[in-house]
Amino acid sequence: MRVLIVTAGSWGDVAPYTGLGVRLRAAGHEVALATHERFRQSVSAHGLGFRPLPVDPRQELASASGQGLARAVSPPVAMARVARMARAFMPALAAGVADAVREGADVLLSSTLTDPMCAVLGEALGVANLGAYVQPIEPTAAFPPVVVGARSFGAYGNRLGARALAVATERIFGPAVGGLRRELGLPARKLSGHLSLPRGRAVLHGFSPYVVPRPADWPDGHRVCGYWWPETPPGWRPDPRLVDFLAAGPPPVLAGFGSFVEEDAERLSALLADALRRAKVRGIVQAGWSGLRVESDDVITVQEVPHAWLFPRTASVVHHAGAGTTAAALRAGVPAVPVPVQLDQHFWAGRVHALGMATRPLRYQRLTAPRLADAITTAVHSPTLRARARRAARDLAREDGARQVLEALERLA
Numbered sequence: 001m002r003v004l005i006v007t008a009g010s011w012g013d014v015a016p017y018t019g020l021g022v023r024l025r026a027a028g029h030e031v032a033l034a035t036h037e038r039f040r041q042s043v044s045a046h047g048l049g050f051r052p053l054p055v056d057p058r059q060e061l062a063s064a065s066g067q068g069l070a071r072a073v074s075p076p077v078a079m080a081r082v083a084r085m086a087r088a089f090m091p092a093l094a095a096g097v098a099d100a101v102r103e104g105a106d107v108l109l110s111s112t113l114t115d116p117m118c119a120v121l122g123e124a125l126g127v128a129n130l131g132a133y134v135q136p137i138e139p140t141a142a143f144p145p146v147v148v149g150a151r152s153f154g155a156y157g158n159r160l161g162a163r164a165l166a167v168a169t170e171r172i173f174g175p176a177v178g179g180l181r182r183e184l185g186l187p188a189r190k191l192s193g194h195l196s197l198p199r200g201r202a203v204l205h206g207f208s209p210y211v212v213p214r215p216a217d218w219p220d221g222h223r224v225c226g227y228w229w230p231e232t233p234p235g236w237r238p239d240p241r242l243v244d245f246l247a248a249g250p251p252p253v254l255a256g257f258g259s260f261v262e263e264d265a266e267r268l269s270a271l272l273a274d275a276l277r278r279a280k281v282r283g284i285v286q287a288g289w290s291g292l293r294v295e296s297d298d299v300i301t302v303q304e305v306p307h308a309w310l311f312p313r314t315a316s317v318v319h320h321a322g323a324g325t326t327a328a329a330l331r332a333g334v335p336a337v338p339v340p341v342q343l344d345q346h347f348w349a350g351r352v353h354a355l356g357m358a359t360r361p362l363r364y365q366r367l368t369a370p371r372l373a374d375a376i377t378t379a380v381h382s383p384t385l386r387a388r389a390r391r392a393a394r395d396l397a398r399e400d401g402a403r404q405v406l407e408a409l410e411r412l413a
Contacts, residue, residue, distance in 0.1 A: 001413060004105035005132065006034045006097055006114040010057050010259035010289075012324035013111060014039050015230035016134055016206050020109075021048045022231050023402040029409065034100035045233050051100040054092045058261065058289050086172045093117075094176040098183075101125065107412055109204075109405070112137055116173045117180060124184035128412050131203035132405065134323050135344050138203070138222055139163070140215035147343050150350020202408050207327065210395050211351055226401030227327050232306045242284075245300050246313055249282050252299075253376055254310065255318040256286030258325055260341050265290045271369050272318075273299060278373035281315065281380060307332070316379035318372070321349035321361065330357065333393030335385040337375045339364050356388040 003024055005017045014035050021031040025047065032049030036057055043050045097117045101108065102125075109132040110118035122129030135146050139162030141155035148161055181188060202221045205212075206228040214224040246252070255272050262268045269285070273294045276283035283299040285292050293301045302310075307325065311317055311332035319325045321338040326348040329336040336358040338349035349361035359375040379385060 001409060002030045002032075002104060002106045003109060003409065004032050004034060004051070004101065004103075004107070005109045006053075006100065006118050007111035008035060008053055008055070008057075008093060008097075008113045009111070010322070011039065011042075012259060012322040013113070013134070014043070015324055016228040017109075017111075017132070018043060018046050018048065018231045020132070020206070020228040020402055020405060022046050023228075024406065024409070027406055032103075032105070034097065042233070046231050051103060053096040053100060055089045055096075058259070090172060090176040091179065094180050097121070098180060101127065107409060116177050120177055120180050120184065120186065124181075124186055129201070130408060131201065132206065133203060134206045134228075135347075136205060136207070136212050136215075136224075138215075138218050139166075140217050142215040142217070143212075143347075146347040149346040150354070204405050204408060206401055207323065208330075208396055208399055208401075210392065210399075211327075211330070211355065223404055225404040226399035227331070227396065228401045228405075229308070229327075229331070230306075230324070232308060236306060236309075238305065238309065239302070241300065242302055242305065245282075245284070249298075251313060251315040252282035252284050253279070253316045253318060253380065254284045254286065254314045256325075257288050257290060257292070257320040257339070257341070258286075258322055259289045260320050262290040262292075265292055268292060269294050271367065271372070274369035275372035275376060278369060279376040279380070281376060284310075284314070316376060318376065320364070321345040321352075323348055326352055330389070330392050331396050333390040335359070335379040335382065335389050337362070337372070337379050339367060339372070341365075355392070357385065357392050359385070 005021055007013055007017055017033055021033055025031045032051055033043045034051040035053055036055060037052045038056055040050050094117050097114055098121060101121045105127055107128040107130065108118045108122055109130055112133050112135055115131050118129050137146060139159055141158050144153055144158045145161050145165040147165065152158060153161060178188065205224045208226050209224045212224065253276060268290060269292045272285055276299055285294040285299060285301045287293060287301055287303050295301060307328035311328050311334060314334055316335050316337060317329045318337040318339060319329065321340040322345055336352060338352060338358050338361045340346040340349040340361055341364040352358040353360055359378050362371055362375055
């Protein structure tokens with residue numbers, strides 16, 4: 001079966017699908033991944049087909065709109081800024097998704113950001129389309145919409161929040177998806193966020209039920225499968241300097257913000273250096289898309305290093321609580337210090353804290369070196385956090401997130 005995985009966003013929105021794609025290919029499927037040109041080499045290295053999508057996510061995050069999103073003081077402000085930024089690039093993204101799908105596929109697996117477009121294309125071209133999400137966006141009474149944080153507003157409030165989010169989603173997707181329907185000769189249909197997608201279709205979620213149990217009020221076709229772990233690049237070897245640093249002392253604390261782009265990288269680098277010094281720990285700073293850099297006798301800076309290799313060798317991980325990085329810390333069995341910046345990061349930060357595997361989240365917009373140092377000290381020295389993190393890693397090791405995707409494809413064959 002020809003499987004096309006369609007996803008857009010940062011590397012964290014792409015990496016899980018490399019692991020899923022490799023697993024599907026091993027089962028005999030022909031797999032291609034459609035995503036941004038920036039990630040071509042990273043996808044092709046795993047032997048997966050590649051179809052380019054427009055828009056450079058790093059460029060968008062580094063723009064004035066992207067920086068405004070990072071500085072948003074509340075979820076409603078963040079959503080308004082997301083809507084403005086996304087409406088600008090959504091028509092181009094929709095056109096790119098259409099071009100990728102027209103190259104041919106028997107089934108589409110689409111992420112949260114590309115699903116409304118893939119649903120239209122699947123309808124017009126007669127191609128099966130399954131949702132393949134790494135965020136729980138389906139409305140539920142169990143928890144609030146992921147973009148408003150982790151604090152529940154009660155069953156009624158959570159559902160009310162989901163309806164408000166649907167309105168915001170319509171503003172983002174509506175013009176591009178409506179234009180795509182007209183281009184494909186489909187009748188107009190009012191879009192109401194992801195609520196407009198067929199209710200009986202299968203939506204597969206690539207996160208653990210241990211972290212987010214499946215809500216009882218979700219539609220029958222929605223399943224929580226377990227994580228889809230990213231693949232380590234073939235032939236990858238660690239930098240000897242990193243290996244030597246790890247061997248030279250106790251496990252360090254890793255600090256990184258992944259694909260978040262901080263305009264003042266020097267300020268954030270200095271804050272991390274100060275916090276690590278105050279906490280009296282060795283450190284590794286991951287440069288990420290911000291280009292962070294800290295160098296001293298006890299701290300080094302690294303570029304891209306597979307989380308599956310590096311995280312288990314650390315005492316704790318300070319991270320921005322993106323879905324993929326949060327999962328990697330859980331898999332490694334090390335306590336985390338979540339510092340969420342925007343959107344669903346607050347949700348994941350709250351989840352792992354509530355499960356007792358991370359310190360209380362530190363909001364990035366209010367981050368200081370003393371606060372971060374205190375949290376690092378707690379993460380490194382708390383036996384309770386470490387025991388719970390190790391137990392979570394054991395639980396996740398028993399899950400097989402890709403299996404349910406394979407079974408769903410077999411039912412389509």
